[in-house]
Amino acid sequence: xxxxxxxxxxxxxxxxxxPVRNAGWEVRLWGTWLDDHLIDACEAGKPxxxxxxxxxxxxxxxxxxxxxxxxxGADVVVxxxxxxxxxxxxxxxxxxxSKAKALWLTSKGFCPNNxxxxxxxxxxxxxxxKQKGISLPPIVAIAGPxxxxxxxxxxxxxxxxxxxxxEVSRKYAREARTxxxxxxxxxxxxxxxxxxxxxNVYAIALGIADGLEEGTGFPHHNLKAATFNRxxxxxxxxxxxxxxxxxxxxxxxxxGDLEVTGLSGRNKVYGVRIGRGETAKDALAEMDRLEQxxxxxxxxxxxxxLVEQSAPQLKEELTLLKAVNEIxxxxxxxVVKVISDAVLPKMP
Amino acid sequence: xxxxxxxxxxxxxxxxxxPVRNAGWEVRLWGTWLDDHLIDACEAGKPxxxxxxxxxxxxxxxxxxxxxxxxxGADVVVxxxxxxxxxxxxxxxxxxxSKAKALWLTSKGFCPNNxxxxxxxxxxxxxxxKQKGISLPPIVAIAGPxxxxxxxxxxxxxxxxxxxxxEVSRKYAREARTxxxxxxxxxxxxxxxxxxxxxNVYAIALGIADGLEEGTGFPHHNLKAATFNRxxxxxxxxxxxxxxxxxxxxxxxxxGDLEVTGLSGRNKVYGVRIGRGETAKDALAEMDRLEQxxxxxxxxxxxxxLVEQSAPQLKEELTLLKAVNEIxxxxxxxVVKVISDAVLPKMP
Numbered sequence: 001x002x003x004x005x006x007x008x009x010x011x012x013x014x015x016x017x018x019p020v021r022n023a024g025w026e027v028r029l030w031g032t033w034l035d036d037h038l039i040d041a042c043e044a045g046k047p048x049x050x051x052x053x054x055x056x057x058x059x060x061x062x063x064x065x066x067x068x069x070x071x072x073g074a075d076v077v078v079x080x081x082x083x084x085x086x087x088x089x090x091x092x093x094x095x096x097x098s099k100a101k102a103l104w105l106t107s108k109g110f111c112p113n114n115x116x117x118x119x120x121x122x123x124x125x126x127x128x129x130k131q132k133g134i135s136l137p138p139i140v141a142i143a144g145p146x147x148x149x150x151x152x153x154x155x156x157x158x159x160x161x162x163x164x165x166x167e168v169s170r171k172y173a174r175e176a177r178t179x180x181x182x183x184x185x186x187x188x189x190x191x192x193x194x195x196x197x198x199x200n201v202y203a204i205a206l207g208i209a210d211g212l213e214e215g216t217g218f219p220h221h222n223l224k225a226a227t228f229n230r231x232x233x234x235x236x237x238x239x240x241x242x243x244x245x246x247x248x249x250x251x252x253x254x255x256g257d258l259e260v261t262g263l264s265g266r267n268k269v270y271g272v273r274i275g276r277g278e279t280a281k282d283a284l285a286e287m288d289r290l291e292q293x294x295x296x297x298x299x300x301x302x303x304x305x306l307v308e309q310s311a312p313q314l315k316e317e318l319t320l321l322k323a324v325n326e327i328x329x330x331x332x333x334x335v336v337k338v339i340s341d342a343v344l345p346k347m348p
Numbered sequence: 349x350x351x352x353x354x355x356x357x358x359x360x361x362x363x364x365x366x367p368v369r370n371a372g373w374e375v376r377l378w379g380t381w382l383d384d385h386l387i388d389a390c391e392a393g394k395p396x397x398x399x400x401x402x403x404x405x406x407x408x409x410x411x412x413x414x415x416x417x418x419x420x421g422a423d424v425v426v427x428x429x430x431x432x433x434x435x436x437x438x439x440x441x442x443x444x445x446s447k448a449k450a451l452w453l454t455s456k457g458f459c460p461n462n463x464x465x466x467x468x469x470x471x472x473x474x475x476x477x478k479q480k481g482i483s484l485p486p487i488v489a490i491a492g493p494x495x496x497x498x499x500x501x502x503x504x505x506x507x508x509x510x511x512x513x514x515e516v517s518r519k520y521a522r523e524a525r526t527x528x529x530x531x532x533x534x535x536x537x538x539x540x541x542x543x544x545x546x547x548n549v550y551a552i553a554l555g556i557a558d559g560l561e562e563g564t565g566f567p568h569h570n571l572k573a574a575t576f577n578r579x580x581x582x583x584x585x586x587x588x589x590x591x592x593x594x595x596x597x598x599x600x601x602x603x604g605d606l607e608v609t610g611l612s613g614r615n616k617v618y619g620v621r622i623g624r625g626e627t628a629k630d631a632l633a634e635m636d637r638l639e640q641x642x643x644x645x646x647x648x649x650x651x652x653x654l655v656e657q658s659a660p661q662l663k664e665e666l667t668l669l670k671a672v673n674e675i676x677x678x679x680x681x682x683v684v685k686v687i688s689d690a691v692l693p694k695m696p
Contacts, residue, residue, distance in 0.1 A: 147569050158693055173693075184696065219498065222498045229603050236598075250603075252577050256573045264567075346530075348517075348533040
């Protein structure tokens with residue numbers, strides 16, 4: 001029985017326990033120093049506070065101080081903390097990770113290094129390891145349309161594993177697969193990593209289109225569909241500029257994940273508020289008050305910096321990314337106009 | 349001022365009047381013998397019964413008997429009747445069409461010829477013209493995420509014009525464009541024509557995934573997203589087998605139109621009924637009783653025949669099309685299982 005140690009006991013970390021446990025792995029779930037209340041609930045057999053679903057049976061729980069024990073003998077380590085915590089947890093777990101056969105990555109986001117350069121998370125992790133002179137096993141980027149609560153509940157779920165070594169993606173896509181958790185394999189690590197944070201940015205725009213119905217009394221479904229279409233196109237363009245395959249954005253990490261993110265979730269809800277007439281600033285303050293983190297907001301700014309640094313030829317071309325940033329910074333123009341100008345086809 | 353004659357005074361025909369009128373065309377709207385009540389409402393200045401939006405100002409109305417007059421001197425003729433009526437209206441209007449500079453086509457569907465061979469509508473129209481020895485102007489296939497009521501209302505809308513002669517697509521994409529009705533141009537007539545009926549089939553599957561929440565008490569968003577992803581993939585595969593470009597399904601006619609169709613509309617509503625537990629047969633009877641035509645139902649059967657005739661190598665590969673047909677024919681298996689098996693990734 002292979003051993004998998006999941007670092008981070010939040011929604012995705014705990015949700016992933018269900019399929020890997022059902023696939024026959026020994027599963028260890030390690031909580032950070034911020035996760036004690038989550039571990040408490042799991043230990044007491046209560047539903048996990050973030051997914052509302054009890055943890056899969058037989059998962060071994062570890063608290064912050066037990067990191068070394070949690071990692072001891074792990075075949076696979078999964079980085080599953082919030083993206084902002086990835087550098088710190090990587091440093092703490094580096095020795096255990098280096099002894100594993102693979103590092104899986106469900107954390108998603110853009111990570112500025114000390115010089116302000118925006119990196120994707122695998123690059124950030126590799127940089128840290130290199131600085132410490134420690135060699136890493138292959139990284140497997142995990143993405144696709146996976147709401148953690150449904151994954152935890154064992155509902156049908158499609159996901160994708162992206163590792164530069166396709167044989168490694170395939171191996172784990174087979175070994176972690178269950179009847180209801182089914183995994184595509186790709187070698188396009190970059191494509192997978194780009195789509196995940198970008199879809200949060202674009203989900204805000206989809207929410208805005210939804211909110212316009214409430215704000216104006218008339219649906220804007222055509223605009224929402226054009227926005228969806230444009231978002232997919234821009235994920236593909238940005239991915240390609242950074243070395244990804246065009247098709248990755250047209251599959252589970254792009255089209256699929258944008259579908260599920262635009263259907264519900266906090267980025268969409270935040271967009272709806274703006275669409276119905278709140279200012280971006282007021283809407284964010286209200287989300288903060290409700291303790292609803294809107295990942296797409298910082299991601300939009302970081303994406304814009306990433307484009308300037310690493311794909312400057314796309315600066316004017318990613319019109320929807322630009323539009324979202326214009327709206328977030330408090331535009332004077334009506335939001336329907338800002339989105340329309342960004343997503344409707346240009347004169348051919 | 350160019351003259352455009354729209355054949356068919358239903359939702360799409362009347363909706364299209366708004367942008368072409370605003371783009372400065374002389375617009376004539378001709379109603380078939382089934383459309384008298386629609387023309388009555390428009391003449392009385394009431395909202396159009398199908399879109400709930402008054403017809404654009406300055407549109408000239410023609411009744412069934414005035415076809416010749418409606419076509420006289422038309423630069424562009426638009427076929428905008430239900431797909432089942434296309435052969436008949438083509439025959440009736442053939443002379444007028446032959447004198448125009450282009451035939452636009454908003455009707456969408458599969459059209460069996462007299463030998464039972466399934467044709468796309470442009471092919472069906474060309475076959476009829478050839479039989480009569482009459483030559484046709486270029487055909488411009490029109491598709492994309494366009495709900496007619498929003499188009500009529502002047503809400504922001506993206507669409508795509510597909511003509512084998514790209515210069516013709518481009519010309520009309522420029523000439524019919526307004527600030528809010530914006531048109532992409534492509535030479536992929538086949539790609540555009542394939543996506544439109546197929547998205548109705550796949551919208552049933554999206555509806556089923558939605559309905560599962562009501563039927564089981566638990567959302568199936570991951571499954572819905574995987575279904576969306578699979579539908580896009582299958583539209584691309586089928587298109588390519590018939591000579592289309594892969595990318596067309598990843599753009600407005602595929603991803604975009606599926607988004608808007610899966611968001612609302614009768615195919616989706618029908619799917620929801622099945623997802624929550626009604627049999628396909630009972631659900632269809634209820635839709636019939638409510639006078640709600642579900643275009644995806646006949647399209648699913650015709651698509652399956654089309655695949656057998658023209659793309660037999662895809663027969664087993666289009667798993668979601670197969671699943672929808674299995675469900676429509678009254679499967680014994682739980683629908684969640686039928687859809688899951690069709691859309692979740694296979695063992696890599």
